[in-house]
Every structure is written in C-alpha cells, then in structure tokens.
Amino acid sequence: MTATTSIHGMWSTRFAFILAATGSAVGLGNIWKFPYIAGENGGGAFVLVYILCVSAIGIPIMMAEILIGRRGRQSPINTMRTLAHEESRHGFWQMIGWGGMIAGFLIISYYSVIAGWAIAYAFRALGGAFTSLNGETAGDLFGALLGDPERLLAWHTIFMVMTTIVISRGVRSGLEQAVRVLMPALFVLLLLLVGYALTSGKFMAGLEFLFLPDFGALSAGGVVTAMGHAFFTLSLGMGAIMMYGSYLPADASIARSTLIIALMDTMVALLAGMAIFPIVFANGLEPGAGPGLVFLTLPIAFGNMPGGLLFGTLFFVLLVFAAWTSAISLIEPAVAWLVENQGLQRVRASVYVGIVAWLLGIVTIMSFSHWAFSFDFAGEEKKNGVFDLLDILTANFMLPLGGMAMALFAGWFMARASTRDELAIGEGSAYRLWRVLIRYVAPLAVALVFLNAIGLI
Numbered sequence: 001m002t003a004t005t006s007i008h009g010m011w012s013t014r015f016a017f018i019l020a021a022t023g024s025a026v027g028l029g030n031i032w033k034f035p036y037i038a039g040e041n042g043g044g045a046f047v048l049v050y051i052l053c054v055s056a057i058g059i060p061i062m063m064a065e066i067l068i069g070r071r072g073r074q075s076p077i078n079t080m081r082t083l084a085h086e087e088s089r090h091g092f093w094q095m096i097g098w099g100g101m102i103a104g105f106l107i108i109s110y111y112s113v114i115a116g117w118a119i120a121y122a123f124r125a126l127g128g129a130f131t132s133l134n135g136e137t138a139g140d141l142f143g144a145l146l147g148d149p150e151r152l153l154a155w156h157t158i159f160m161v162m163t164t165i166v167i168s169r170g171v172r173s174g175l176e177q178a179v180r181v182l183m184p185a186l187f188v189l190l191l192l193l194v195g196y197a198l199t200s201g202k203f204m205a206g207l208e209f210l211f212l213p214d215f216g217a218l219s220a221g222g223v224v225t226a227m228g229h230a231f232f233t234l235s236l237g238m239g240a241i242m243m244y245g246s247y248l249p250a251d252a253s254i255a256r257s258t259l260i261i262a263l264m265d266t267m268v269a270l271l272a273g274m275a276i277f278p279i280v281f282a283n284g285l286e287p288g289a290g291p292g293l294v295f296l297t298l299p300i301a302f303g304n305m306p307g308g309l310l311f312g313t314l315f316f317v318l319l320v321f322a323a324w325t326s327a328i329s330l331i332e333p334a335v336a337w338l339v340e341n342q343g344l345q346r347v348r349a350s351v352y353v354g355i356v357a358w359l360l361g362i363v364t365i366m367s368f369s370h371w372a373f374s375f376d377f378a379g380e381e382k383k384n385g386v387f388d389l390l391d392i393l394t395a396n397f398m399l400p401l402g403g404m405a406m407a408l409f410a411g412w413f414m415a416r417a418s419t420r421d422e423l424a425i426g427e428g429s430a431y432r433l434w435r436v437l438i439r440y441v442a443p444l445a446v447a448l449v450f451l452n453a454i455g456l457i
C-alpha cells in the first residue's frame with residue numbers, strides 16, 4: 001500500500017480540494033477561450049458537443065485522474081510509476097506523467113501571456129480607457145496591445161513572477177481562501193454582464209447562436225476542438241488534477257467533488273458566452289474574431305454601463321485571479337517532481353520551472369506580431385502562428401491523448417478492487433456506470449473523434 005499522505009502537504013478538507021480544483025478548472029479557458037472557439041466554430045452545435053464531452057468523457061476521466069492521484073500521492077510521473085508497479089504493469093505508464101509535464105510547460109507558456117492581456121486590461125479599465133468604446137475603437141485598443149511585444153513581455157513577466165511566488169510557498173497556503181472569495185465574486189460579475197447583455201445587446205441573437213445547434217456549421221476539426229476544450233477547461237489529461245488528487249484526504253468523496261467542479265466550470269463558461277455574444281451581434285463584431293473576442297466585447301459593455309469603471313476593473317482583476325489559480329496547477333506537477341526526484345527545495349524548483357515557462361512564453365508573444373503566420377485548421381484561418389500551433393497541439397491532442405491513457409489505465413490496467421475501494425461509491429449502479437464510461441465510452445469517443453478528423457471514418 002502507498003502512503004496515506006503526500007510529502008508536499010494535504011488539503012485540510014474535501015471542501016478545500018473542491019475549491020482548489022475549481023480554481024484550477026475555472027480560468028481563461030472558460031472566459032477567454034470558450035467564447036472565441038465557440039464563435040469560430042459556429043456556436044450551438046459546438047457548444048452541444050462540448051457539453052456532451054464534458055459529461056460523457058470529462059467527468060469519468062476526472063474521477064479516474066483524482067483516484068489515481070490519491071492512490072499514488074506523488075507527482076504524476078512517480079504516481080504512475082508507483083501504481084503501475086503496484087498493479088504489476090509495465091513502467092511505460094509513467095509516460096502519462098512525462099507527457100503531462102511537457103504539456104503543462106507548453107500550456108503555461110501561452111497561458112501566462114494571455115493572463116498578461118487581462119492584467120493590461122485591468123489597468124486600462126481603471127484608467128477609463130473603455131469609456132464610450134464601440135466595435136471599432138475596441139479593436140484599435142486591442143491591436144495596440146498585441147503589436148507591442150515589449151509591453152506583452154512586461155505583463156507576461158509579472159504574471160509568471162506572481163505564479164512562481166505562490167507555487168514556491170506550496171499550493172495550500174492562500175489558495176483555499178483566495179478561491180473561496182474570488183469564485184463567487186467572478187460569478188456575480190458575470191451575472192451582471194449577462195444582465196447588461198439582456199438590456200443592451202441583441203440578447204436573443206446571442207442565445208440562439210450559443211444554444212441553437214446548426215450541425216452544418218461544425219466541421220470534423222471543430223469536433224476535435226470541442227472535445228479538446230472539454231479536457232482543457234476541466235484541467236484534465238496532463239496531471240494537474242492528478243496532483244491535486246494526491247493531496248485529497250482519504251475519506252473524501254471523489255464522485256461528488258467531481259460533479260460539483262464540472263458543474264461550476266460549465267456554468268461559468270456558459271455565462272461568459274451569454275454575456276459576450278449579445279454584445280458581438282449588437283456591435284457588428286465577428287463571432288469568429290479569434291483570441292481577442294473577450295477583449296473586444298466586454299470593454300464595450302463596461303464602457304457604456306453605469307459604474308463601468310468599477311465593474312470593468314473588478315472583472316479583469318478577477319479574471320487575472322482566475323488565471324492565476326489555474327496557472328499554479330499547470331506547473332505544480334513539474335515542481336513536485338523536481339522536489340521528489342532531484343532533491344531540490346521547493347522554492348528553487350519553483351524558480352527553475354518559472355524561468356523555463358517564462359522563456360517559452362516569448363515565442364507566444366512574438367507570434368502576435370513579428371513572427372505571425374497563418375495556416376488553416378478545421379476550416380478556420382489561424383493567424384497567430386506558433387501560439388495557435390501550441391494551443392492546438394496541447395488542447396486538441398496532448399490532453400485528450402493523456403486523458404485517454406488515464407482512462408485505459410484506470411479501466412483496464414487497475415484491478416477492479418483498486419478503483420472500487422478508491423472511489424468508495426459501493427458496487428452499485430453508480431460504480432458500474434463509471435466503469436462502462438471509463439473502459440468503453442471515454443476511450444472510444446476520443447479515438448472516434450480523431451479518426452473522424454483525419455478522414456478515416
């Protein structure tokens with residue numbers, strides 16, 4: 001039997017775990033990425049596929065990832081090695097940990113740059129730059145930021161320093177309290193924005209775009225993107241949730257926690273979509289405007305609503321915090337591994353990881369100006385070179401493949417008794433349903449989406 005606690009510390013309660021995992025899940029993925037990829041892929045049908053993927057693939061895989069983490073109690077690499085050994089399986093299963101760690105580095109490298117945009121926008125909001133913005137002036141404001149690599153580098157640096165500081169102190173200190181206050185606040189502000197969209201935007205057009213499926217508008221590549229996003233938004237497939245699971249007390253319910261986390265994550269994304277698309281249509285903007293969508297739309301709302309200065313500043317500050325609590329989880333597996341295997345102190349490990357991520361981020365910064373190039377993916381023109389490539393490689397391929405490998409491991413290569421004891425939901429229909437989903441539905445769905453995309457079926 002493996003350890004009952006982690007050397008890196010433990011969550012104090014199940015609720016603390018839910019807060020931390022929700023902090024990881026809710027981030028730029030929900031508010032920045034979901035609306036813009038939904039916009040690029042035609043709306044309703046994309047949203048439907050995304051929700052299906054969260055329910056049938058994301059939720060069972062999240063349960064698997066947490067249970068694996070809790071059983072292994074170490075960084076994903078060592079957890080996978082330990083469990084593979086315990087279940088008398090081949091050591092190559094630790095590749096899940098390695099692949100996840102690499103994915104984590106690649107994701108944080110661009111995630112931090114986008115979080116930098118949010119910091120920049122918090123200051124712009126405070127400085128009154130949103131006053132009476134319209135579609136065109138909002139575009140100019142955003143374009144000026146993207147075309148200025150030095151500015152982007154400054155914000156990226158600040159965000160990476162913030163992330164490194166928190167992670168060097170251990171994920172527990174501060175995180176629980178921060179998420180407890182920030183999440184509800186973010187929720188309230190999103191509701192306020194939906195309220196604004198309801199009165200001032202083309203609300204029905206926005207709702208129809210988001211919720212009325214038009215399958216003609218969804219390509220096979222769009223299905224891959226929707227599935228990839230289910231992994232990205234739930235922080236699945238790269239070991240972040242496995243890591244957080246390793247700090248989970250033994251008696252906490254994995255199934256119930258997972259349902260709560262997935263529900264909150266989905267609600268935040270849908271609220272963001274409901275706030276943004278009415279503004280898109282009311283201001284003659286393009287739903288497929290790309291990664292700038294949130295930064296082109298919400299400032300218009302803030303610039304034209306009473307109290308917009310306050311709410312706008314608050315919103316972007318909260319977005320930075322949401323990104324912060326996600327960024328931490330992206331590099332926690334690498335930091336924990338350095339502590340476990342290289343005998344580094346946590347602070348030093350954090351600094352090394354932070355520096356590598358910071359350097360990688362420069363590629364993303366340049367891809368919005370000097371190094372920009374275009375290519376086609378899923379019938380969409382992607383204009384931001386390496387940034388788009390990194391995003392597609394990680395979210396659409398690495399995370400689903402990592403998640404599929406975890407599903408196969410938990411479903412086929414762990415003894416039934418192991419997963420049953422860890423989930424502790426008895427042997428009734430709930431456990432049997434999970435087992436069907438994890439053995440058949442989730443891996444097959446991932447495989448079918450890929451086969452479909454490369455034209456084999």
Ligand code: PHE
Pocket residue numbers: 024025026027028029030107231232233234235236238240326327329330
């Ligand atoms: N889930 C986070 C978001 O939606 C991003 C993330 C992905 C975090 C993978 C950790 C691991 O913003």
